[in-house]
Amino acid sequence: MSTPVRKSTRRRPSGEAPPLPHQLNASGWGWLAVAAVIIVYWLVVAVHPRAALWLVVVDHRILEGVTELRTPWLTPVMKVAGEPATSHMLLAAWWVALVVLLLWRRWRHLFVWIGAMLTVSAVTDVAAGLIQRPRPVGVEILGDWEGFAMPSRPMAVLAAVGVNVLYALVPAGRPRELGKLVVGAVLGVVAVSRLYLAQDAPTDILNGIVFGVAFPLAAFRLFTPTAVYPVTYRRGRTAHLDLTGRRLEAIERALHDQVGVVAEDVKPFGLSGSGGSTPMRVTVKGDPETYLFAKLYALNHMRSDRWYKLGRTLLYGRLEDEKAFNTVRRLVQYEDYMLRVMRDAGLPVPRTYGIVEITPEREYLLVTELFDGATEIGEAEVDDDIIDQGLDIVRRLWEAGLAHRDIKPANLMVRAGRLHLIDTAFGQVRPSPWRQAVDLGNMMLVLALRTDATRVYERALAKFTVGEITEAFAATRGLTMPSQLRAMMRAQHKDLHAEFCALLPSRPEPVHIQRWSVQRVALTVWVLLAGLVTATVVIELLDSPL
Structure with missing residues (x-):
């Protein structure tokens, strides 16, 4: 391959932003700024309750004006309009989202959703207990209510669910932009309903919406940026990032x-x-x-x-x-x-x-x-020379005190009669003898995919002893074979491992690779406890989305 044409390089000056800075965008910072202002106001009100009197007066006047619009036919309509903020509707939305996230294996989105909901719930609970603002006084409350008024917990949870749905279930672009309009319309209708029924005062609703939007929005943009974790309904590996x-x-x-x-x-x-x-x-x-x-x-x-x-x-x-x-x-x-x-x-x-x-x-x-024009060994013609090259690769790894640790068809490329090894990300220096033996076993299995076990075994005897080959197939089994290699053997209806074992003078005894240590025991206990805590949190959230 010819050397690529190179131009002069450029050093990025100190202080210059990188090409892809990690940021919340203006809207994210805006919501967080408003939330911070409200928190400061809460603290002022908690210390000096009289500071909130003017706000109570304003809220009361607005509610009085709204209640004057009540009519016998409009009241049932408003009760229906407020249904999205009720427990059973929010619980239904959570279950639907949970099923979708599990089916599409969006674990990161799921954990961010749970964390955002717990944060919104905790903040609203603490704020309500700190401010202890009563429900609207002097007007008849027509709907159900519970607890202190500020911030409105139903509105906070409804807003959080709306943002979670947008960023966990709706693809970015035009669908998400339209979804924002829908979520905004739903919040507006429910807010009008709760004002009409006097369940919440205007500032209660405003506070709830701000925190219901701010925390989930920041969480999703920080921990599941669309560029890295896109919402898509096409099956594919999550490792593959968008290159546009x-x-x-x-x-x-x-x-x-x-x-x-x-x-x-x-x-x-x-x-x-x-x-x-x-x-x-x-x-x-x-x-x-x-x-x-x-x-x-x-x-x-x-x-x-x-x-x-x-x-x-x-x-x-x-x-x-x-x-x-x-x-x-x-x-x-x-x-x-x-x-x-x-x-x-x-x-x-x-x-x-x-x-x-x-x-x-x-x-x-x-x-x-780039090995331009190379073909994956699983699709190439494999002759004795290619077999010898593959076995030589393992012998050189052994002599250099190295292990590749991921020998599979996708990592062996054939070009112009030469075999090349790629993807050294799992490579290991001074590996255990067991790991080196696995490299040999997997290489022989890959080579036999396009030939046969007898042919590969006979060529291997010229480079490895019978004992080394026996050790290789004693160590190479089950999970020690790359998934692609196992899938290709199943597709060809071959049990190449059994065929190689049958060629050996004596059947290899499996190498038991289970090794217990203090570290392994501690990690196992930690994983079990973390799983138990996570399951408890999820169950609590399922029982009460509010």
């Missing part, structure tokens, strides 16, 4: 400023084989055009890595114990490092061109060589 709009502009600008290449086109590439990043092909301007491969890592990938490693530790204990990455920067630095180490060891891995920062500590690109 502002993010595409930021990627193109960062490639030019930091690597010195002019990107003419950036397109998703090889998504089916990637679950922990967003891979893409970058067309670099030049004569002739050249191509680069890049992987976008973001906060959600780092968090997924943490959960993955926690799960592996719980399942396998100290034998698979690993330190989770604390930042996205360290995650991408590690893969860049492993590429360089493996390349220095003579392994056929892509050349790395470095790391590109999109947003500090949030999004980074790892830019590497």
